[in-house]
Amino acid sequence: xxxxxxxxxxxxxxxxxxxxxxxxxxxxxxxxxxxxxxxxxxxxxxxxxxxxxxxxxxxxxxxxxxxxxxxxxxxxxxxxxxxxxxxxxxxxxxxxxxxxxxxxxxxxxxxxxxxxxxxxxxxxxxxxxxxxxxxxxxxxxxxxxxxxxxxxxxxxxxxxxxxxxxxxxxxxxxxxxxxxxxxxxxxxxxxxxxxxxxxxxxxxxxxxxxxxxxxxxxxxxxxxxxxxxxxxxxx
Numbered sequence: 001x002x003x004x005x006x007x008x009x010x011x012x013x014x015x016x017x018x019x020x021x022x023x024x025x026x027x028x029x030x031x032x033x034x035x036x037x038x039x040x041x042x043x044x045x046x047x048x049x050x051x052x053x054x055x056x057x058x059x060x061x062x063x064x065x066x067x068x069x070x071x072x073x074x075x076x077x078x079x080x081x082x083x084x085x086x087x088x089x090x091x092x093x094x095x096x097x098x099x100x101x102x103x104x105x106x107x108x109x110x111x112x113x114x115x116x117x118x119x120x121x122x123x124x125x126x127x128x129x130x131x132x133x134x135x136x137x138x139x140x141x142x143x144x145x146x147x148x149x150x151x152x153x154x155x156x157x158x159x160x161x162x163x164x165x166x167x168x169x170x171x172x173x174x175x176x177x178x179x180x181x182x183x184x185x186x187x188x189x190x191x192x193x194x195x196x197x198x199x200x201x202x203x204x205x206x207x208x209x210x211x212x213x214x215x216x217x218x219x220x221x222x223x224x225x226x227x228x229x230x231x232x233x234x235x
Contacts, residue, residue, distance in 0.1 A: 001169050002143025002150070005084075006041035006116060008123055010034045010132035018130035020086035021123075027177060034132055036085040036123035041116045042143060044078050044094070048112055052105050061146045063106030064113065069155070069203045070210055071107045073098045076115035077217055079225075083119075086126045087218070091229035095221055097213075113149050114207075117156035118214040124157055136160045139197075140169040147197070155203040156211065163195040 001007040010016075015032045017023050022035040045057070054060055079092035096111065127134060139161040143149045150161050166172055172191070179185050 002041060002139065002141035003169060004040070004042045004046070006038040006120065008036045008120065008127065008137075010127050010134055012132060014131070016130045016132060018126055020088070020126050021130060022085065028180075034127060034130055036127060038078065038116065038119045038123070039081040039084050040078050040094075041119075042141075044076075044080050044112050044116070045109065045143075047080065048105075048109055052108075057146070060105065060109040061148055063104070064110035065148055067106045067110045069206050071111040071114060072103065073100075074103055074107050074111040075210060075213055075217065076108075076111040077214070077221075078112065078115040078119055079218070085123055089222075091226045092218065092222070093225040093229055095217060095225070097217055110152075113152050114156065114210070115214070116149075117153040117207075118211050120153050121157045121211060122215070124159065134159065136162060138162045138164065138193075140164070140167045140172075142167075150197050151200070154197045154199040156207045158199045158204065160199065161197045162193045163197065164191045165194050166191050 011026060011031055011033055013030055013032070015023070016034045018034065022037070024033045024035060026032050045060075049057055049060060052060065075095075075097045077092075077095040077097075079087075079089075080094035082090035083092040096108070124134060137159055139150050139153075144163055144167045150163070153159070154161050176185055176187070176190065179190075
């Protein structure tokens with residue numbers, strides 16, 4: 001779910017657990033959920049939009065599309081409100097590494113999308129470590145309104161994504177669950193898949209290298225960020 005925060009849920013008939021993830025009951029008997037979540041995703045893109053004085057995301061998306069894969073050497077940790085899984089660190093903080101005078105707002109916006117994608121990949125590794133078999137994802141939320149963000153996530157993770165006709169997210173799912181109590185709901189009729197986003201293998205090598213940098217950046221900056229978080233609490 002591409003929302004203000006980002007949420008991932010793997011559904012299985014087997015009960016799975018991992019200390020870095022969340023477990024819950026499934027939406028019907030015999031199903032179980034293993035879930036992960038990032039503290040920010042759309043919150044960061046909206047922060048950038050506001051900071052840059054744009055009333056709409058359209059121009060930023062267009063500028064980010066024109067930026068090469070890897071944002072010309074710009075890397076962002078999207079921990080602007082701490083981080084949930086798998087770090088469980090409320091004092092984690094956002095980092096923008098590699099900034100130079102050559103970078104423009106399109107670079108910043110793309111780096112935010114790529115940073116979120118690296119966070120998704122980080123969580124997917126833990127979901128799979130717990131035994132979840134994940135070969136494709138159903139994507140919902142406001143971030144699916146343009147193709148760029150889901151495409152970046154697919155390129156970073158190697159995971160195809162299915163986009164349904166209605167991508168409103170949690171409230172639509174709640175309506176489906178309510179409807180199932182009174183009628184037989186066929187999702188292929190109620191909310192059919194209308195698009196499938198495939199990873200572009202040409203981008204994988206560049207993203208693999210940047211993902212290694214992403215994983216190294218938090219441990220390299222965590223003590224500084226924890227100190228800064230403590231200073232922020234004093235304000």
